[in-house]
Amino acid sequence: MLFKQQPLLTQKLFVLGSLAIGSVLYLVARVGTLDRLQPICPIERRLPPPEHEQIPLRTLQFKRGLLHELRKGNATKEQIRLHNLLQQLPQAIIIGVRKGGTRALLEMLNLHPAVVKASQEIHFFDNDQNYARGIEWYREKMPFSFPHQITIEKSPAYFITEEVPERIFKMNSSIKLLVIVREPTIRAVSDYTQVLEGKERKNKTYHKFEKLAVDSGTCEVNTKYKAVRTSIYTKHLERWLKYFPVDQFHIVDGDRLIADPLPELQLVERFLNLPSRISQYNLYFNATRGFYCLRFNIVFNKCLAGSKGRTHPEVDPSVVTKLQKFFHPFNQKFFQITGRAFNWP
Numbered sequence: 599m600l601f602k603q604q605p606l607l608t609q610k611l612f613v614l615g616s617l618a619i620g621s622v623l624y625l626v627a628r629v630g631t632l633d634r635l636q637p638i639c640p641i642e643r644r645l646p647p648p649e650h651e652q653i654p655l656r657t658l659q660f661k662r663g664l665l666h667e668l669r670k671g672n673a674t675k676e677q678i679r680l681h682n683l684l685q686q687l688p689q690a691i692i693i694g695v696r697k698g699g700t701r702a703l704l705e706m707l708n709l710h711p712a713v714v715k716a717s718q719e720i721h722f723f724d725n726d727q728n729y730a731r732g733i734e735w736y737r738e739k740m741p742f743s744f745p746h747q748i749t750i751e752k753s754p755a756y757f758i759t760e761e762v763p764e765r766i767f768k769m770n771s772s773i774k775l776l777v778i779v780r781e782p783t784i785r786a787v788s789d790y791t792q793v794l795e796g797k798e799r800k801n802k803t804y805h806k807f808e809k810l811a812v813d814s815g816t817c818e819v820n821t822k823y824k825a826v827r828t829s830i831y832t833k834h835l836e837r838w839l840k841y842f843p844v845d846q847f848h849i850v851d852g853d854r855l856i857a858d859p860l861p862e863l864q865l866v867e868r869f870l871n872l873p874s875r876i877s878q879y880n881l882y883f884n885a886t887r888g889f890y891c892l893r894f895n896i897v898f899n900k901c902l903a904g905s906k907g908r909t910h911p912e913v914d915p916s917v918v919t920k921l922q923k924f925f926h927p928f929n930q931k932f933f934q935i936t937g938r939a940f941n942w943p
């Protein structure tokens with residue numbers, strides 16, 4: 599009825615308009631369907647521009663799939679060329695501290711789609727023989743990555759090795775440096791426990807922690823003992839500060855990374871200028887291990903190796919107190935320099 603009452607021109611316009619709107623709706627629906635029908639990570643598809651905010655889900659899929667293959671050396675030169683994959687020098691390094699939780703930090707950061715990790719400790723800057731092999735040797739140790747991703751490696755010996763700050767500075771003076779620390783006495787005992795286990799594996803005997811940590815002659819803390827020296831964080835940091843400004847460092851609370859990792863990881867994401875992508879979904883507490891483990895997706899989970907989380911030996915409480923008192927002034931200085939204070943005794 600309504601249609602019949604309209605003049606001819608209006609009727610024609612109505613029909614044409616309906617056709618146009620219909621076509622547009624059809625195209626929108628079709629494109630949407632096609633997009634969904636595409637494989638998540640089609641091998642021949644170019645990636646979006648190198649902006650962290652645009653990291654698509656398919657990058658994550660790609661990372662877990664093809665990149666995994668790349669690391670095993672299974673990628674063809676064609677795939678590397680097609681995806682503009684690079685072996686990039688690290689833009690951030692976890693420089694220490696030994697037994698601070700460096701492995702957990704690296705693995706957890708690797709949950710982020712814009713991060714790739716060097717799986718092994720490379721020991722490029724602290725080992726003279728490796729360093730003499732040159733920067734291209736170091737680059738070849740890095741995983742393949744997209745141009746917009748950042749590469750991270752960890753070698754905890756870097757933090758305490760004299761030559762390292764200058765060498766890293768020569769490679770990249772604006773590199774971001776991550777230092778993960780634990781309460782110094784606990785860290786020292788953890789360090790001791792690792793060495794003790796190595797000795798026991800070789801059926802060798804080893805001194806008790808108390809004997810190593812305290813000088814039996816003076817009854818003072820034995821600062822020649824490496825596990826003690828490593829825990830004097832401020833001494834090592836001061837050497838680094840001759841080369842890098844303090845805002846190029848980010849201090850991670852290793853004790854909190856054990857107890858509640860997500861907030862620490864979010865601070866690191868911010869420091870690395872990455873959008874916040876690691877979520878509680880990616881971290882779940884494994885009661886058997888007594889630690890948080892990693893969840894990449896519904897099928898792929900992993901906990902750190904059994905060499906992490908060893909049972910520490912009981913230490914004489916008077917030695918613990920002595921060490922805590924010894925570390926106290928160094929800790930205060932460390933807090934003052936870094937602007938990050940912890941609830942250590």
Ligand SMILES: Nc1ncnc2c1ncn2[C@@H]1O[C@H](COP(=O)(O)OS(=O)(=O)O)[C@@H](OP(=O)(O)O)[C@H]1O
Nearest residue numbers: 696697698699700701702788889890902906907908
């Ligand atoms: N999620 C998770 N899983 C397992 N272990 C964890 C985790 N987070 C932190 N940690 C703690 O990491 C400590 C080992 O530190 P590092 O990886 O820096 O050790 S090493 O220097 O590379 O040998 C290790 O120290 P110990 O417990 O003394 O063995 C762990 O307590």
